[in-house]
Amino acid sequence: MERIAKLIGGEHRLDHVCRTLREAARSTGAALHGAMHVTCSDESEHESCQVFARDYVRELLPRLRLMDCGAFRTANLGGRHEWGSVPLCENHFVTPELDRMPGAFKLIAVKVNSHVGVLTTPDGVRWGEMKRYGVDSIACGALSLLLGDSTLPEIERLRETFNFEGLDRVALLRDEAKIPPERRLLFAALVQARLQARRVILEIQDHVPLTPTLYLVLPCVTINRPDRDTEIVVGLYLADRRTPEGQVVYQGLGDDPTQFGTALKHGELRIEDAAMHRTREARDHRRLILEQIGEQHRRHAGRTPHHEKLAHVRQEVAERRHHERAASRLLLRTALMAIGEINPVLGALIVFGNGAAAIHHAARAHRLARHEAGAHEARVILDEVHDRVDELPPERVQALLEALTRETAASSKPDSPS
Numbered sequence: 001m002e003r004i005a006k007l008i009g010g011e012h013r014l015d016h017v018c019r020t021l022r023e024a025a026r027s028t029g030a031a032l033h034g035a036m037h038v039t040c041s042d043e044s045e046h047e048s049c050q051v052f053a054r055d056y057v058r059e060l061l062p063r064l065r066l067m068d069c070g071a072f073r074t075a076n077l078g079g080r081h082e083w084g085s086v087p088l089c090e091n092h093f094v095t096p097e098l099d100r101m102p103g104a105f106k107l108i109a110v111k112v113n114s115h116v117g118v119l120t121t122p123d124g125v126r127w128g129e130m131k132r133y134g135v136d137s138i139a140c141g142a143l144s145l146l147l148g149d150s151t152l153p154e155i156e157r158l159r160e161t162f163n164f165e166g167l168d169r170v171a172l173l174r175d176e177a178k179i180p181p182e183r184r185l186l187f188a189a190l191v192q193a194r195l196q197a198r199r200v201i202l203e204i205q206d207h208v209p210l211t212p213t214l215y216l217v218l219p220c221v222t223i224n225r226p227d228r229d230t231e232i233v234v235g236l237y238l239a240d241r242r243t244p245e246g247q248v249v250y251q252g253l254g255d256d257p258t259q260f261g262t263a264l265k266h267g268e269l270r271i272e273d274a275a276m277h278r279t280r281e282a283r284d285h286r287r288l289i290l291e292q293i294g295e296q297h298r299r300h301a302g303r304t305p306h307h308e309k310l311a312h313v314r315q316e317v318a319e320r321r322h323h324e325r326a327a328s329r330l331l332l333r334t335a336l337m338a339i340g341e342i343n344p345v346l347g348a349l350i351v352f353g354n355g356a357a358a359i360h361h362a363a364r365a366h367r368l369a370r371h372e373a374g375a376h377e378a379r380v381i382l383d384e385v386h387d388r389v390d391e392l393p394p395e396r397v398q399a400l401l402e403a404l405t406r407e408t409a410a411s412s413k414p415d416s417p418s
């Protein structure tokens with residue numbers, strides 16, 4: 001892993017990155033290899049895809065048909081991780097051989113590429129520009145739309161990611177006093193790769209793999225040059241899901257574009273920030289949400305008949321009726337409906353924090369915790385959990401009932417409306 005860590009922040013040939021990743025993957029002793037590649041739809045990313053396929057996938061992955069093999073691939077505007085990809089990809093690379101080898105595990109490499117064009121002119125380096133079929137063109141076009149005022153749904157999704165945990169990175173990137181305009185698209189691409197890799201990690205943390213799995217997640221920025229492309233390695237996540245406890249560590253650049261510095265080393269670009277050499281544990285966003293529940297969230301207005309329903313559920317839980325399988329699901333539905341009327345934001349934070357709401361609600365849960373979203377967004381989460389109560393494992397239903405009744409008991413005396 002040290003050899004990949006050394007690549008972080010630097011600009012390298014595409015084949016050098018893929019071969020270093022391949023050697024790191026081999027050195028883990030994994031019995032089976034899988035791979036996932038996330039890229040922008042832009043045709044200029046074809047070289048990045050080809051090199052990863054040639055120098056990583058073809059060397060390590062099992063044959064899909066007679067002679068060919070392939071990575072699990074996502075290509076969309078900007079190169080967004082699509083929710084659900086991690087469980088699908090992990091399931092695809094489960095083969096019977098692994099079951100027959102005690103202690104064996106598989107390794108899934110996830111390469112997340114954003115991209116940026118560059119032109120060197122007598123007036124200097126122009127990031128975000130390229131010649132496409134002889135015509136001046138923007139790359140990445142999707143990130144350029146993001147920094148403009150596009151309201152396309154896919155661009156809005158990117159914007160939501162760029163605002164994760166309340167840091168408005170689009171505003172920072174647009175602010176000429178903070179980031180020189182000529183580096184705006186380069187820095188946007190760095191942030192994009194980093195944030196999308198974090199979304200991959202959120203899913204990896206949440207998904208229980210079918211067989212023991214070690215993940216290497218490598219966010220990179222392809223630099224679309226007039227001749228051969230190169231890439232900057234943004235960071236490296238090592239996510240160990242070989243045991244139920246699991247551990248995820250990260251080393252590399254952060255996600256705040258105002259912290260990036262650029263330097264030229266032997267004619268090659270280097271990006272740096274203060275934390276890039278420090279290995280840190282990835283945060284558990286469900287736990288973070290639970291830790292943020294405070295008195296302000298517990299406030300609610302007026303006593304309603306729903307309090308009586310919640311009091312009934314609390315009584316049933318106190319008498320341990322929620323351990324009865326059939327009763328517990330009915331109680332949970334009642335509790336979710338009641339809290340959806342009394343205090344939906346608190347309810348949504350509790351169900352997300354306790355693992356009942358899907359991980360793709362992480363950004364929404366953070367907005368609710370920061371009071372930047374209200375009842376409508378909270379009910380999106382609560383309604384989804386309510387509709388899927390039958391799919392929850394019994395122990396999660398019980399834990400959720402205990403959390404809901406405990407948290408609402410602390411605030412059973414309603415405040416006057418404020």
Ligand SMILES: [Zn+2]
Pocket residue numbers: 040041042077078079115139140141142143
């Ligand atoms: Zn693009």
